[in-house]
Amino acid sequence: MVNNSEAKRQTDFELVELSINGDQSAFTEIVRRHKSKIASTIYGMIGKCDDADDIGQEVFIRFYKTMKNFRGDSALGTYLTRIAINLSLNEIKRRKLRRFFSYNEMLENGSDIADPASHEKSGENKEIIQKALQTLNTKYRSVLVLRLVDGYSTEETAKILNLPLGTALSRLARAQKKLKEYIQPYMSDL
């Protein structure tokens, strides 16, 4: 078993190999390295809520269960981000179903789609942006989150989402146009 300082010097691939052999400190180092990017992906996709933390945990549990299949064809961060995107999309689908079957719940909690008027005085840029992201269709939201929030290149974004580069680019353009329409009233705040 490697200690913490040794684990920090190992590459992701070496840490995965150690984790497969039961080294928990190596696995902890993997989590420590990648959790912030996974957090930004999930929060970008589903918004700031309690579920995000659970999905974050689920990403690493899924990885733990299947890490022996990780061949290192793509970077570990990309691999984990793909899991995070898939789990976030599942959560969004689940929410839609829940909303569909529970009209009362929707009335109590309100819709995910933000009401621009509710932000008039908040001045919280982050909140405005996050709400604006939630108004986007998931296919536009995912490209925007990966490209702008996570900082992946357009090629990496297309690869993670399994899209042709041209489609990723056109979705990015469309997503930004929609976001601009939504944010226009708050432009002075940004």
Added chain:
Amino acid sequence: MKNKKIETLLYKSLDSSLPLLEDELLENELQNSDELRSDFRQINRIRKAVEESAVTSFKPFFEERLLTKLNYTGIVDENLSLWSNTLALSFRQIGFAAMFILILLLSYNLKSGNNHSIENLFGKSKYGIEYAYDPVSDLLRSNK
């Protein structure tokens, strides 16, 4: 933005490099159009705001909670027992071979014996060691 083509080029330029001709075209338009320049600035401000909106942390003790969950649900043991599973799998063939030999022996015993008793099946003799030293049975055998 009036010109659709220029608008497309503008967005495209933010996420990929444009071919030289398209790049020049966009540059010219940017130099000549106040509206386009204003749009360009707006889009860049929005992009920057989106980049800065990232929430990069989960609730406290994320790793600790995760490890507790992994240990509690037995996923760790599941993974660690992998080597023992491999070992068991490698011995499976030996097990099958032994089973086959056992069935052959049992069939041979059944065929060569004169009855279908369990004792015969397992090749168990009806004469035990105690029988050999039993004086009564010795007499009986000599009378035969």
